[in-house]
Amino acid sequence: MRLLLLCGVIGCAAEPKPFPLRAPFTQDTDLRLVSLPCHPDPSDKEPDRVACTPKEYTSSYRWDMIDNLTFDRSSRALSLDLTSEAANVNSFDEVPDSAWFDNRIGVRPMAIDEIAAGACKPADSLQEAEGRTWTIDKGKDNGASLGFRVDVPGKGLYALKSDTADQPERNSAASVIGAALYQAAGFTTSCEQIVYVKRSQLVLKPGLKVISYGTRYDFDEKALAKVLQESTHTGELARMQASKWLPGFPIGPFKYEGTRDDDPNDIIRHEDRRELRGSRLLAAWMGHWDSKEQNSMDLWMAADAKHSRSSPGFIRHCILDTSDSLGQYMDPGQTRSGHSYQYDFADMGRDFITFGMIERPWDRAKLTPGHERFGYFSTRDFDPERWVGAYPNPAFLRMTERDAAWMARIIARFSVEQIRAVVAAGQFSNPSDTDYITDVLVARQHTILARYLTRLSPIADIHVEPDGRICGVDLARFRGAVPVERFHYDADERGGGKSVALPVTPGPDGAVCVMPTRLAVDGLADDAAGRRVVIRLRDGVAGPLEIHAYDLGDRGMRVVGITRN
DSSP, X not given: OXXXXXXXXXXXXXXXXXXXXXXXXXXXXXXXXXXXXXXXXXXXXXXXXXXXXXXXXXXXXXXHHHIIIIIXXXXXXXXXXXXXXXXXXXXXXXXXXOSSOOOOTTTSOOXXXXXHHTTOOGGGOOGGGTTSOEEEEEXXXXXXXXXXXXXXXXXXXXXXXXXXXXXXXXXXXXXXXXXHHHHHHTOBOOOEEEEEEOGGGEEEOTTOEEEETTEEEEOOHHHHHHHHHHSEEETTEEEEEEXXXXXXXXOOOOOSSSOOXXXXXXXXXXXXXXXXXXXXXXXXXXXXXTOSGGGEEXXXXXXXXXXXXXXXXXXXXXXXXXXXXXXXXXSGGGGGTTTSOTTXXXXXXXXXXXXXXXOOGGGSOOOOTTOGGGTTOSSTTOOTXXXXXXXXXXXXXXXXXXXXXXXXXXXXXXXXXXXXXXXXXXXXXXXXXXXXXXXXXXXXXXXXXHHHSSSSOOEEEEEEOTTSOEEEEEHHHHTTSSOGGGOOOEEEEEETTEEEEEOEEEOGGGEEEEOOOOOOOTTOOTTOGGGEEEEEEXXXXXXXXXXXXXXXXXXXXXXXXXXXX
């Protein structure tokens, strides 16, 4: 009985299930078109209007915070909800393209200009339209920052938001920088850019109303003056953040857990999606503490773009508003940002028991002279493993070592030059601010890579060269996550009933290659066990990478999967 129990726990050291002979899954099915039943969607102008879309979800910030701080966490604890590995990972330990994520910098080289532009296309630029007349057709509802929507002739709709008087330029720059980093990583974001406007070029549409936290009021000349007054000014020009209105029909934010009952494509629980789990590390990198469901958006993308409320279509999931990055408010209460939740009962309990005698990271927090506008955003006490947002995020809580390592491999792709170009897009008036934010992001990047590329193998981009070598890129060596003298490569191959050592050839820019031996495979079916080969490649820094391949004879080796240990 004890033997059976032991076998049940450790699997009696059984061999792992072999990878089948097929290409990796690279495209999710959630981009397929689906038709949904219609429902009433009346408006003042069209009382009989219907929509053949998912119903709009309205998210309450207060309820979402209370739920995630108390009820949701208690429910998971009582249900013994144990974290398992992400459910949407392919045989190459990567995330397929989907309605949530498009692989970009993680799988292909990106030009500096492309990364710095974020989601903006050349036609989206407002630079040549800054002196023309823009019509304000909508005020901005809710949110800490003030703003309004404009209709720019020949360009479309843009939401304009101001900075805050105590942190000039930070909000708008953080929106541009954060959106560009999320976009390059693979998420869908809005086009963000910095614009400079005059009051004289703005035409205020009469009769506008806005709702601010339940209170309805007029968006009139007085309200507009308040927005412009809050903005940073260069002479008569007001600096503002411009967000291009997203295409599609908005149906509210997405949740970081569960699925949408009204979306047939949504079959993987959101908290089990690797891209949402791993985005915790991306948020930590830029200090995006406000990474909650209210800063997301689901868009119904109708096949007939002229009728946005029609079916068939699919839902595109977007990340919005990174203005609360790069250091939020400067009041003393924000020294805990990134280290503790806004209402962290565990920390409160420890402080109560120890009478507050334990020194915390926020006890050492201080503003950086000359860069006070960025609050407490720095490299001081930055711990990506312990970083948290404003309050618990269900997907972030379930991030595993593999999820974090996946995002770290994406973050490793950003060069110093690319990071600097992204920061420069924030258009700081003081060049030293550009230098400061670039230096902090580069240093925090190194901290992330030193932690998450030194446990599981950091070797990526596994492929077969024309000469038969199997090669990859050691991202830890490529980005200098640890000193170069720590890297020592070796490899072995198992296949055809034998195990042999293989020579390893390191190359420049983190390149590493091995030449597999060839098996006697004549007469065997392509997927026969006798054709299977497993190569274990080690770099002396992290765990081994297992490369699973089939020897197809004259057709060469075909890699079908990898395992990081």
